[in-house]
Amino acid sequence: xxxxxxxxxxxxxxxxxxxxxxxxxxxxxxxxxxxxxxxxxxxxxxxxxxxxxxxxxxxxxxxxxxxxxxxxxxxxxxxxxxxxxxxxxxxxxxxxxxxxxxxxxxxxxxxxxxxxxxxxxxxxxxxxxxxxxxxxxxxxxxxxxxxxxxxxxxxxxxxxxxxxxxxxxxxxxxxxxxxxxxxxxxxxxxxxxxxxxxxxxxxxxxxxxxxxxxxxxxxxxxxxxxxxxxxxxxxxxxxxxxxxxxxxxxxxxxxxxxxxxxxxxxxxxxxxxxxxxxxxxxxxxx
Numbered sequence: 001x002x003x004x005x006x007x008x009x010x011x012x013x014x015x016x017x018x019x020x021x022x023x024x025x026x027x028x029x030x031x032x033x034x035x036x037x038x039x040x041x042x043x044x045x046x047x048x049x050x051x052x053x054x055x056x057x058x059x060x061x062x063x064x065x066x067x068x069x070x071x072x073x074x075x076x077x078x079x080x081x082x083x084x085x086x087x088x089x090x091x092x093x094x095x096x097x098x099x100x101x102x103x104x105x106x107x108x109x110x111x112x113x114x115x116x117x118x119x120x121x122x123x124x125x126x127x128x129x130x131x132x133x134x135x136x137x138x139x140x141x142x143x144x145x146x147x148x149x150x151x152x153x154x155x156x157x158x159x160x161x162x163x164x165x166x167x168x169x170x171x172x173x174x175x176x177x178x179x180x181x182x183x184x185x186x187x188x189x190x191x192x193x194x195x196x197x198x199x200x201x202x203x204x205x206x207x208x209x210x211x212x213x214x215x216x217x218x219x220x221x222x223x224x225x226x227x228x229x230x231x232x233x234x235x236x237x238x239x240x241x242x243x244x245x246x247x248x249x250x251x252x253x254x255x256x257x258x259x260x261x262x263x264x265x266x267x268x269x270x271x272x273x274x275x276x277x278x279x280x281x282x283x284x285x286x
Contacts, residue, residue: 005130008286011148011155013164014112015047016139020130025151028169033151041100042127043134044119054108056091059115063095063104070097077105078128084135087111095119105135112141149176150286153257154189157282183244183267187283190260193253202260206251209262213247222253229270246270250280257285 006021012033019035023042027034034044048059064072075092077085088107095104102121109116116138120131142148142160149156149164154174162185166177174189188209190196196205203215203224213226226249244266251262263280265271 009148009150011142011150014141014147015045016137016142016148017045017134018137019043019134028151028167030164041121043121046117047140048115050108050113050115054089054115056106056108059106059117060093063117067095067097070095075103080132081135084132084138107140109140114140116140153286155284155286156187158185158279182269182271183265185279186264188251188262188264189285192258193255193260194258196260197253202251202253205260206249206262209251209264210249211247213249222255223250225250227270244268248276250276252280254285259285261285
């Protein structure tokens with residue numbers, strides 16, 4: 001039964017949802033997520049901010065074109081699904097084309113002015129309850145002062161002002177770069193930690209990430225930290241070059257997860273120690 005499966009939370013660009021734990025993120029873009037099950041597409045979610053009037057027809061025409069002129073036909077979601085769509089304007093459709101077939105929903109949230117396009121690549125009975133649970137936990141915009149960024153095995157809670165500007169998911173190495181009002185923030189995840197640190201210390205491993213910052217003494221053997229707070233002459237030179245003058249970098253090991261996590265805060269002023277500590281405490285591996 002779908003209810004017996006393990007589930008995990010996904011947070012991305014303010015979107016919040018739950019998916020079965022064995023659904024693998026096959027594509028992660030700024031405004032698009034695609035999940036696979038057994039190496040086959042099972043669910044895709046795309047969203048956009050609507051600045052003017054919401055035009056469902058125009059969005060569906062773009063979808064049809066992106067699917068190779070796939071055939072779209074109207075479809076009424078089951079009653080159980082509609083119970084979870086009360087906060088959305090919604091329109092259901094079936095789609096079929098060269099790239100496959102399935103069921104979809106176009107949702108519009110008036111509060112956040114976001115349009116969400118959901119594609120379910122399979123419609124067999126075994127998945128209907130799973131799709132319904134997914135809809136029950138879907139949020140177009142997270143509430144509160146923090147936003148969850150959680151995909152693969154990472155979970156980061158950042159201030160809602162944080163904007164993702166770059167991201168890279170490579171085997172064994174993740175990097176997410178955010179823009180904040182006070183500067184830049186880069187999150188790192190490396191795995192497997194035991195193998196990466198077999199022949200070198202954590203501080204040696206992180207020297208390139210530190211980028212010339214000075215190593216700070218720490219009593220924690222599972223942690224290394226660097227700091228750069230240049231003299232006034234170097235500070236002005238960095239400003240003229242358009243680069244952050246100050247940085248605080250930390251790498252730490254989670255042995256139970258066999259991962260190395262890292263955070264780099266860059267700006268024109270050194271981040272306050274308690275603020276940096278709070279940011280690090282809000283980063284973990286699942």
